[in-house]
Amino acid sequence: MTATIKINGEECSVSEGTTLLSACREQGIDIPTICNAENLSPVNTCRVCVVEMEGSRTLVPSCSRQAAEGMVIATHSDRVRRSRRMVLELLASSVDLSRSEADLLGWIDEYEADSSRHSSGDNLDPPATVAQPVKLQDSLYVRDYSRCVLCYKCVQACGEEAQNTFAISVADRGFAATISTEFDTALPDSACVYCGNCIGVCPTGALIFTTEFELREAGEWNEEQQKVTRTVCPYCGVGCNLELRTQDETIVRVTSPSDHEVSHGHLCIKGRFGTGFVKTEPDTES
Amino acid sequence: MELLSRTAQATAEELSAIAGVLGERTEQSSPRLKRRGASRRTLLLPVLHALRDEVGYISEGAVQEISEQLEVARADIYGVASFYALLPTEPQPSTTVHVCVDMACRFTGGQRLVDDLRETTGDGGEGDIAIHESPCLGQCENAPAAYIERTGDSRFSLTGTTTKKILESLKSTDASSPDASDATNQPLRAYSIGEAQLLRRIGIPPKLASYGDFYALRAALENGPEWVLENLEASQLRGRGGAAFPTAIKWRGVAEARESVRYVVANADESEPGTFKDRLLLENDPFSLIEAMVIAGFVTGAQKGYIYVRDEYPLACARIEQACSEAVTAGLLGNQPAGGDFSFHIELRRGAGAYICGEETALFNSIEGYRGEPRSKPPFPTESGLFGKPTLVNNVETFANVPLILNPKKTGAEETVAQETGAEEFIQVGTEQSKGTRLFCVSGACEYPGTYEAPLGTPLSDLLEEAGATESARVLLGGAAGAFVSQDQHDVPLSFEDTSAASLTLGSGAVIVIDPKADMSDLLGRITDFFADESCGQCVPCRVGTVRQKESVARIRTNGSDPTELALLDDLDAVMTDASICGLGQTAASAIRSARHTKIFK
Ligand SMILES: Cc1cc2nc3c(=O)[nH]c(=O)nc-3n(C[C@H](O)[C@H](O)[C@H](O)COP(=O)(O)O)c2cc1C
Numbered sequence: 001m002t003a004t005i006k007i008n009g010e011e012c013s014v015s016e017g018t019t020l021l022s023a024c025r026e027q028g029i030d031i032p033t034i035c036n037a038e039n040l041s042p043v044n045t046c047r048v049c050v051v052e053m054e055g056s057r058t059l060v061p062s063c064s065r066q067a068a069e070g071m072v073i074a075t076h077s078d079r080v081r082r083s084r085r086m087v088l089e090l091l092a093s094s095v096d097l098s099r100s101e102a103d104l105l106g107w108i109d110e111y112e113a114d115s116s117r118h119s120s121g122d123n124l125d126p127p128a129t130v131a132q133p134v135k136l137q138d139s140l141y142v143r144d145y146s147r148c149v150l151c152y153k154c155v156q157a158c159g160e161e162a163q164n165t166f167a168i169s170v171a172d173r174g175f176a177a178t179i180s181t182e183f184d185t186a187l188p189d190s191a192c193v194y195c196g197n198c199i200g201v202c203p204t205g206a207l208i209f210t211t212e213f214e215l216r217e218a219g220e221w222n223e224e225q226q227k228v229t230r231t232v233c234p235y236c237g238v239g240c241n242l243e244l245r246t247q248d249e250t251i252v253r254v255t256s257p258s259d260h261e262v263s264h265g266h267l268c269i270k271g272r273f274g275t276g277f278v279k280t281e282p283d284t285e286s
Numbered sequence: 287m288e289l290l291s292r293t294a295q296a297t298a299e300e301l302s303a304i305a306g307v308l309g310e311r312t313e314q315s316s317p318r319l320k321r322r323g324a325s326r327r328t329l330l331l332p333v334l335h336a337l338r339d340e341v342g343y344i345s346e347g348a349v350q351e352i353s354e355q356l357e358v359a360r361a362d363i364y365g366v367a368s369f370y371a372l373l374p375t376e377p378q379p380s381t382t383v384h385v386c387v388d389m390a391c392r393f394t395g396g397q398r399l400v401d402d403l404r405e406t407t408g409d410g411g412e413g414d415i416a417i418h419e420s421p422c423l424g425q426c427e428n429a430p431a432a433y434i435e436r437t438g439d440s441r442f443s444l445t446g447t448t449t450k451k452i453l454e455s456l457k458s459t460d461a462s463s464p465d466a467s468d469a470t471n472q473p474l475r476a477y478s479i480g481e482a483q484l485l486r487r488i489g490i491p492p493k494l495a496s497y498g499d500f501y502a503l504r505a506a507l508e509n510g511p512e513w514v515l516e517n518l519e520a521s522q523l524r525g526r527g528g529a530a531f532p533t534a535i536k537w538r539g540v541a542e543a544r545e546s547v548r549y550v551v552a553n554a555d556e557s558e559p560g561t562f563k564d565r566l567l568l569e570n571d572p573f574s575l576i577e578a579m580v581i582a583g584f585v586t587g588a589q590k591g592y593i594y595v596r597d598e599y600p601l602a603c604a605r606i607e608q609a610c611s612e613a614v615t616a617g618l619l620g621n622q623p624a625g626g627d628f629s630f631h632i633e634l635r636r637g638a639g640a641y642i643c644g645e646e647t648a649l650f651n652s653i654e655g656y657r658g659e660p661r662s663k664p665p666f667p668t669e670s671g672l673f674g675k676p677t678l679v680n681n682v683e684t685f686a687n688v689p690l691i692l693n694p695k696k697t698g699a700e701e702t703v704a705q706e707t708g709a710e711e712f713i714q715v716g717t718e719q720s721k722g723t724r725l726f727c728v729s730g731a732c733e734y735p736g737t738y739e740a741p742l743g744t745p746l747s748d749l750l751e752e753a754g755a756t757e758s759a760r761v762l763l764g765g766a767a768g769a770f771v772s773q774d775q776h777d778v779p780l781s782f783e784d785t786s787a788a789s790l791t792l793g794s795g796a797v798i799v800i801d802p803k804a805d806m807s808d809l810l811g812r813i814t815d816f817f818a819d820e821s822c823g824q825c826v827p828c829r830v831g832t833v834r835q836k837e838s839v840a841r842i843r844t845n846g847s848d849p850t851e852l853a854l855l856d857d858l859d860a861v862m863t864d865a866s867i868c869g870l871g872q873t874a875a876s877a878i879r880s881a882r883h884t885k886i887f888k
C-alpha cells in the first residue's frame with residue numbers, strides 16, 4: 001500500500017508505514033536526529049526531528065510518526081526551526097557535547113543554537129548541567145555521563161534490542177534522570193558483560209573505550225592520523241564485521257557497521273575488546 | 287560469567303513483605319530476564335509498596351530477590367523505584383511527614399510549617415522523623431495539609447494542621463484515628479449551585495445499603511450495550527480529566543476493538559495542584575464509580591478494571607477497597623454482576639508520588655511495572671493501551687456521570703428501571719458544547735473553599751461569589767497547568783468552549799483563588815519548580831526546558847525582566863508547548879504565559 005503525502009508543497013508517494021523521516025530522506029531532505037538509530041526502534045525522546053503536520057496541534061516527531069494518506073508536512077518552517085534550535089540549545093547548555101558526532105555539532109551551527117543565552121548573572125546560581133564525575137571502573141571502557149543526552153540508545157542496546165543483559169536503565173526522573181546500574185553499582189559488580197554495544201550506539205562520546213579516553217585526556221587523540229580497517233571477527237563462526245580504528249598501529253576503538261546483516265552493529269566482549277593479541281609478538285622461544 | 291550474580295541478600299523482614307505480594311518463593315533455575323512480557327512484572331509496584339510500608343525502603347537485597355522472582359533486571363527495578371517520590375532506595379526514619387507547599391497550603395503557611403517542623407524534629411536526626419516538602423496533596427479545601435507515612439504502621443492525611451497537631455498525632459498509638467484533624471473527620475465542604483447531581487450522596491455513609499441497588503447497571507443489562515452507547519452519545523458527555531474528549535467515542539472505540547482482551551481504567555491519580563473533587567467522590571460515593579466501571583465492563587467487553595489512586599489518598603483507597611468487597615458480596619461485581627452474562631473484576635492500584643502518572647499512558651506503564659513515562663500517541667489507548675490492549679480510561683468524575691445518565695431516578699424503584707433514561711435530562715443542563723454539571727475545586731483566598739457542583743456554563747463570578755471570594759481576588763483556573771484569569775474575564779462562563787475562546791481552560795476543575803496582596807512572584811516560582819520536579823525526564827524540551835524556565839523566572843524575580851530574558855521565555859514556551867511528548871511539557875509554560883498576559887508578571 002502506498003500513501004500520497006505532501007512534503008514542503010511537493011506531492012510524493014511512499015509506502016504506508018514508513019516513517020516521515022525516511023520519507024523526507026528519500027526526497028533528499030535533511031532532518032537532524034539524535035535519539036534515532038537505524039538499528040534500534042525509535043524512542044522519539046530528543047525531539048530534534050520534529051516537523052509540522054497540518055491538523056496537529058503540536059509538532060510531530062518524524063522519526064517515529066508513520067506516513068498516512070493525505071498528510072501535509074513542513075520540514076523547515078520557522079516554527080519547526082525554532083523548536084529544533086531550542087532543543088539543541090537546551091542540550092548544549094546542559095551537556096558537554098564536545099566529543100559528539102560531527103553531525104550534532106554541525107546542527108548546532110546550522111540552527112544557530114546559542115547555549116550562552118541560558119547563563120545567569122553573578123548573583124544567581126549558574127544554570128543546571130548534568131556534570132558529574134567520570135566513571136572509570138575498569139580497563140575496558142569509560143562512562144562520562146556529563147556528556148549524556150539521555151537518548152536511551154545504550155539502554156536499548158543493552159536490553160532487548162541487542163544484548164538482552166539489562167545491566168543499565170534510566171534511574172531517577174526529570175533533570176536528575178541518568179543512566180545507571182542498580183544503586184549505581186560499579187560496572188564490574190553489575191550484570192554488565194562488556195559487550196560494548198552501548199559504546200557502539202552512543203552519539204555523544206559519553207561511553208568510550210579506555211584507550212580512546214586516555215589518548216584524549218593526554219591530548220594525543222588525533223583523528224587525522226587514524227585509520228579504519230574493516231575485517232571479520234576471528235573468534236567464532238558468526239561472521240560479525242569489525243571496524244578497527246587505529247592510531248600509531250594501536251587499536252583505539254572497535255565498532256561494527258550498523259547496516260551489516262549479521263551483527264547489525266552489535267558485538268560481544270571478544271570482538272569488541274579482545275583485540276590485545278593483534279599486537280602481541282608470537283612467542284618464538286617455545 | 288554468571289548473568290545473575292548474587293550481590294545482596296534480602297532480610298527476613300523483606301522476604302516476608304515480598305511474600306505478602308508475590309506469594310512464597312518457588313524455586314527457579316536461572317531465570318531469564320525479559321523487559322517486555324515478563325508476565326508478573328505488573329506486581330512490581332505493589333511489591334515495592336509493601337517494602338516501603340513494612341521495611342521503610344527498597345534495599346539492594348530486596349531488589350535482588352524481586353529480580354529473581356519477577357524475572358526483571360535489577361537495574362530496571364532500581365530505575366522504577368527511583369522514578370517515584372514515595373519509593374525511597376535508602377533507609378528512612380520511621381516516620382515521614384510530607385507537608386504540602388503548593389497553592390492553598392502555601393497561602394496558609396505550608397512553607398512555614400515545614401521550617402518549623404524541621405527545627406522541632408531535627409528532620410531525620412534523633413527524632414526519627416523526616417520532613418519532606420510535598421507537591422499538592424489534594425486536600426486544599428482544608429489547608430494546610432500533611433500526609434504521614436509510618437513504617438510498619440500506617441499512612442494517613444492530616445488537614446487544617448499545625449506543628450502541634452502533627453506532633454500529637456505521631457504520639458498517638460491508635461493509628462486508625464490519630465487525631466481530630468485526621469482526614470476521616472474533616473469537614474466535607476461540598477456545595478452545589480442548582481440541584482446536586484454528582485454530589486447528592488456526599489455526607490451519606492458510603493455503604494451499599496445507602497447507595498441502593500445498581501439500577502443503572504440493571505437498566506444496561508436489560509437494554510444491551512448499544513443502548514448504553516446511544517445514551518452516552520445523546521448525553522454528549524465529555525471527559526472531566528482535563529482533555530474534554532467525548533466519552534462515548536472512547537467507549538464505542540473499545541467496544542468495537544478487534545482484540546478480545548480489553549481493559550477499563552479509572553484515573554484517580556488526581557495530582558493537578560488545587561484539585562480534590564475526585565477524592566471527595568472516592569471517599570464518599572465509591573459505589574457510583576464502581577457501578578459505572580461495571581457498566582463499562584459490560585459495554586466494552588473488558589473483564590478487568592483498574593482504579594489507579596494516588597498514594598497520598600489512603601482514606602480513598604480504604605473506602606474503595608471496602609466498597610468493592612461489599613459489591614462483590616452483594617453480587618454486583620465479579621462473576622455475573624447483577625446476574626448479567628459476563629464477569630468484571632476491579633483491582634485497586636496505588637500510585638507512588640508522581641504527577642505524570644495521571645497522564646493516561648504513563649499510568650499504563652506504571653501499572654505494568656515500568657517507569658511512569660508517557661508513551662507516544664498514536665496509537666491511542668482505545669487501540670493499544672494497558673498491556674498493549676484496547677483500553678477505556680476515564681476520570682473518576684466522568685465515570686460518576688454515567689449512572690446518572692442511564693438512570694435519572696435517583697434511588698428509583700425497580701419498576702421505573704429502563705423506562706426512560708437520563709440522557710435527555712442530562713443535556714438540559716449546560717451549554718451548547720458542554721453538557722451537565724461539573725465539579726469545581728475552589729481553594730485559597732475565599733471564605734468557603736470546597737467542591738462546588740455547578741452547571742457547565744456558570745459564570746466564574748457566580749462561583750467566586752458563592753465561595754465568598756473578594757472581587758479583586760486573582761484566579762488561577764485549571765491548576766498549575768492552567769492559566770491566570772484576568773480581571774476583565776471574571777464573568778467567563780465555565781464551559782469548555784467559552785474558556786477555550788478566552789485562552790483559558792477548565793482543566794481539572796481547579797479554581798485557585800489568590801489574595802490580591804499575595805506574593806505572586808513566590809507563587810510563580812513555585813509553579814516553575816513544580817513542573818521541573820514532576821517532569822518524567824524523557825524528552826528534551828520538558829526535561830531541560832522546565833529547568834531553564836525555572837531559572838529564567840528566578841532571574842526575573844531577582845533582577846527584573848528585560849527583553850532578552852522575555853524572548854528566552856518565549857522560546858522556552860514555544861519548544862515545550864510544541865515539541866514535548868505529553869501534556870505535562872505542553873502545558874508547563876501556560877501559567878507563566880498567562881501571568882505575563884494578565885500583567886501579573888511583566
Ligand atoms: C501531566 C498530566 C496529568 C494528568 N493527570 C490526570 C489526573 O490526575 N486525572 C485524570 O483523570 N486525568 C489526568 N490527565 C488526563 C489523562 O491523560 C486522560 O486524558 C484522562 O484520564 C482521560 O479521562 P477523561 O476522558 O474521562 O477525562 C493528565 C494528563 C496529563 C498530561
Ligand code: SF4
Binds near residue numbers: 157158163192196
Ligand atoms: S557493555 Fe554491554 S552489557 Fe555492559 S552495559 Fe554496555 S551494553 Fe550492557
Ligand code: SF4
Binds near residue numbers: 198
Ligand atoms: S550514555 Fe550515550 S547512548 Fe546512553 S543515553 Fe547517554 S548519550 Fe545516549
Ligand code: SF4
Binds near residue numbers: 822829867
Ligand atoms: S513532556 Fe515531560 S513529562 Fe511528558 S514525556 Fe516529555 S519529559 Fe516526560
Ligand code: FES
Binds near residue numbers: 032033045050061064
Ligand atoms: S530523532 Fe526523533 S525524537 Fe529524536
